[in-house]
Amino acid sequence: MKAFIAILRRDIKLSLRSGMDSAQPLIFFVVALTLFPLGVGPSPETLERIGVGVIWVLALLAVMLSLDRLFQADAEDGTLEQLALADLPLELTVLAKCLAHWLMSGLVLVIASPLLALLLHQSPETSSVLALALLLGTPVLTLIGSIGAALLIGARRGGVLIALLVLPLYIPILIFGVNAVEAEVMGLGGSAQLLILGAILLAALALTPFAAAAALRLSME
Amino acid sequence: MHKYANPLRYQRIADAIFPWVLVGAVILTGLGLYQALLVAPSDYQQGEAYRIMFIHVPAAWMAMMIYGMMTVASIVAIIWRHPLAEIAARAAAPIGAVFTAIALITGSVWGKPMWGTYWVWDARLTSVLILLFLYIGYVALHDAFDDPARGARAAAILCLVGSVNLPIIKFSVEWWNTLHQPASVLRVDGPAMPASMLTPLLIMWAAYICFFVAVHILRTRAELTDRKIRNLRLSVAEPAE
Numbered sequence: 029m030k031a032f033i034a035i036l037r038r039d040i041k042l043s044l045r046s047g048m049d050s051a052q053p054l055i056f057f058v059v060a061l062t063l064f065p066l067g068v069g070p071s072p073e074t075l076e077r078i079g080v081g082v083i084w085v086l087a088l089l090a091v092m093l094s095l096d097r098l099f100q101a102d103a104e105d106g107t108l109e110q111l112a113l114a115d116l117p118l119e120l121t122v123l124a125k126c127l128a129h130w131l132m133s134g135l136v137l138v139i140a141s142p143l144l145a146l147l148l149h150q151s152p153e154t155s156s157v158l159a160l161a162l163l164l165g166t167p168v169l170t171l172i173g174s175i176g177a178a179l180l181i182g183a184r185r186g187g188v189l190i191a192l193l194v195l196p197l198y199i200p201i202l203i204f205g206v207n208a209v210e211a212e213v214m215g216l217g218g219s220a221q222l223l224i225l226g227a228i229l230l231a232a233l234a235l236t237p238f239a240a241a242a243a244l245r246l247s248m249e
Numbered sequence: 250m251h252k253y254a255n256p257l258r259y260q261r262i263a264d265a266i267f268p269w270v271l272v273g274a275v276i277l278t279g280l281g282l283y284q285a286l287l288v289a290p291s292d293y294q295q296g297e298a299y300r301i302m303f304i305h306v307p308a309a310w311m312a313m314m315i316y317g318m319m320t321v322a323s324i325v326a327i328i329w330r331h332p333l334a335e336i337a338a339r340a341a342a343p344i345g346a347v348f349t350a351i352a353l354i355t356g357s358v359w360g361k362p363m364w365g366t367y368w369v370w371d372a373r374l375t376s377v378l379i380l381l382f383l384y385i386g387y388v389a390l391h392d393a394f395d396d397p398a399r400g401a402r403a404a405a406i407l408c409l410v411g412s413v414n415l416p417i418i419k420f421s422v423e424w425w426n427t428l429h430q431p432a433s434v435l436r437v438d439g440p441a442m443p444a445s446m447l448t449p450l451l452i453m454w455a456a457y458i459c460f461f462v463a464v465h466i467l468r469t470r471a472e473l474t475d476r477k478i479r480n481l482r483l484s485v486a487e488p489a490e
């Protein structure tokens with residue numbers, strides 16, 4: 029447990045001290061979001077209609093773009109080997125790194141989402157459900173993404189490939205995340221979709237570290 | 250099972266099977282198409298257009314079967330590190346991708362007269378589209394490393410992760426209200442299809458399987474030869490240094 033917390037603290041510290049790097053997902057989120065009112069027109073009805081979907085898609089992309097921070101630097105300077113040699117099982121190391129990554133990317137997006145929802149003319153009820161759905165969904169994005177990031181250590185065209193590997197696996201999160209908010213807005217109650225998101229989160233917490241750790245071991249052979 | 254992992258033994262068995270599946274693929278495709286296009290009665294609701302089913306349905310089955318086969322091969326490759334299993338999975342991927350594309354394209358051609366649209370974003374269609382992306386991602390990841398062995402192992406892990414999509418495809422028509430019809434062949438109470446339609450469907454499926462096995466043998470053989478050449482080159486190059 030001590031080692032787990034140590035890795036967690038190390039990653040958060042590294043991320044905070046790298047300056048602008050840690051804010052990148054949020055900056056991407058905001059900048060890309062401003063493109064939509066300009067692209068589809070600023071009419072409140074249109075923005076209200078597409079807002080939830082836009083925020084979800086941008087959250088997916090923002091997390092995906094930040095995935096290279098997860099293992100890349102550690103793999104390059106050899107820290108990863110040291111972590112693999114440590115007593116802590118590599119699966120838990122992955123979990124700690126994912127948690128740190130999520131705190132610095134997904135959680136920031138969740139906190140920022142009500143403000144952005146406001147910019148897209150969403151009602152307060154919508155944005156609160158959206159924030160809840162994002163809270164359940166974004167950790168899964170990091171966890172699934174960790175598999176892709178681990179597989180791509182040392183690959184030639186990592187940047188484009190990560191989208192091809194990870195985005196198809198993100199689709200269920202997007203579907204249930206958007207559905208939850210839309211069902212809530214239409215008065216049907218989104219609790220079923222939120223429960224499914226929670227179930228996916230638990231399954232991802234239990235299973236993805238094994239796949240990511242296997243991929244990491246492979247990269248160190 | 251381990252004795253089949255020997256490439257030489259594989260070559261012998263594959264060489265013995267190859268002419269049969271090749272002939273089988275040709276004959277069964279001819280027979281199946283004849284039955285499907287000329288013998289099978291037209292549908293009372295869909296008229297003649299339903300005949301696209303005989304291409305579409307077996308292709309969709311193959312798309313899933315091949316991914317399932319790749320998953321099994323990947324498990325074998327990860328656990329026992331059999332190079333032949335890695336080669337088998339990689340050789341199957343492009344064939345599976347093409348069958349998936351055939352299923353999607355014929356499905357959308359069929360969807361136009363029946364549903365009035367080429368494409369709907371329902372669960373079945375979307376999950377099959379994801380399957381196509383997984384096939385492409387598998388091949389791309391496999392070939393993204395300078396060290397082929399590393400790419401093969403990475404792709405095997407991706408293949409296992411992607412296999413969660415298979416049950417989603419299979420049950421998507423039951424879990425969600427989709428425009429795509431539910432299963433009509435593999436059902437508890439027997440196929441919801443008269444024998445005159447089921448027979449050509451199964452013949453086409455058998456033809457596809459023979460085709461797949463034949464092409465798979467060709468591709469695996471080519472890869473084995475390729476590795477042999479690479480090893481020979483390396484062994485020639487070494488003493489020269």
